[in-house]
Amino acid sequence: MSKKVIIRAQNLCKTYNSGSEQHHAIRNVDLDIYEGEFTVIMGNSGSGKSTLLYLLSGLDQITAGEVYFRDQRIDAYSERQMSDFRTRRIGYIYQSINLVPDLSIKENIALPGYIAGNKKKDILSRAAELMNAMDIDGQRNRLPSQTSGGQQQRAAIARALINSPDIIFADEPTGSLNMEHGTAVLDILTDMHRKGQSVVMVTHDIKAACRADRLIYIQDGKIGGILEFDTYDEHQIQDREAIIFALVTGKE
Numbered sequence: 476m477s478k479k480v481i482i483r484a485q486n487l488c489k490t491y492n493s494g495s496e497q498h499h500a501i502r503n504v505d506l507d508i509y510e511g512e513f514t515v516i517m518g519n520s521g522s523g524k525s526t527l528l529y530l531l532s533g534l535d536q537i538t539a540g541e542v543y544f545r546d547q548r549i550d551a552y553s554e555r556q557m558s559d560f561r562t563r564r565i566g567y568i569y570q571s572i573n574l575v576p577d578l579s580i581k582e583n584i585a586l587p588g589y590i591a592g593n594k595k596k597d598i599l600s601r602a603a604e605l606m607n608a609m610d611i612d613g614q615r616n617r618l619p620s621q622t623s624g625g626q627q628q629r630a631a632i633a634r635a636l637i638n639s640p641d642i643i644f645a646d647e648p649t650g651s652l653n654m655e656h657g658t659a660v661l662d663i664l665t666d667m668h669r670k671g672q673s674v675v676m677v678t679h680d681i682k683a684a685c686r687a688d689r690l691i692y693i694q695d696g697k698i699g700g701i702l703e704f705d706t707y708d709e710h711q712i713q714d715r716e717a718i719i720f721a722l723v724t725g726k727e
């Protein structure tokens with residue numbers, strides 16, 4: 476069966492201008508992200524991973540090239556279409572978690588549902604289902620500051636899922652977590668992917684990268700290599716780690 480493309484980038488470029496200086500962060504990238512796959516993006520610090528994630532998800536404007544979501548060109552969207560795309564089609568998980576400090580865990584999770592204009596009853600039942608799945612039911616009425624980093628990141632994942640997005644983008648979702656919490660978050664993402672969710676995750680962590688169906692290595696704003704794997708199986712983790720390590724160190 477042929478794979479379906481969910482996000483396509485063609486000749487994608489991003490240049491940052493700071494004063495008289497220009498920095499070409501993404502340089503002529505052609506890339507397909509497939510429906511239902513767990514795609515991982517790796518690369519050195521400053522190689523352009525976060526920038527690429529922002530461009531593929533429509534969170535930042537491209538300098539040149541084209542970005543497609545299925546057959547629609549998102550870089551040509553009107554402001555209204557883009558806002559609708561961001562609210563309904565994608566879920567974004569930030570390394571810094573980014574929960575609203577004055578809202579409870581439940582209110583944070585529900586917020587994008589209200590922004591999308593969904594019915595309160597539906598939002599609350601979906602939020603309850605997600606809090607249960609993320610094991611944060613007991614924290615529902617607490618402020619983020621009254622919960623652990625792992626619970627906050629699980630709440631951020633629930634928030635990203637509230638509108639049942641077509642694709643989840645996660646920028647180093649385990650970066651601020653200890654190993655136990657980080658593994659729990661990876662297990663949740665892997666489980667979502669097994670149920671058919673398309674996931675794109677940036678990570679520095681080779682163990683986390685082992686969850687990938689497809690690994691994209693970014694080097695100086697270009698694609699430096701791509702690895703394709705079979706379905707993730709914990710028993711193959713050491714082999715997979717060695718393959719990823721060889722790609723990453725061979726390119727540095």
Ligand SMILES: Nc1ncnc2c1ncn2[C@@H]1O[C@H](COP(=O)(O)OP(=O)(O)OP(=O)(O)O)[C@@H](O)[C@H]1O
Pocket residue numbers: 491492493498500518519520521522523524525526527
């Ligand atoms: N707003 C900006 N203005 C100017 N330069 C920027 C801006 N944002 C990023 N850059 C530069 O673009 C390059 C790519 O940045 P990006 O954040 O995408 O890298 P990254 O691979 O995600 O890095 P890290 O792993 O350290 O998070 C870097 O050299 C960075 O300094």
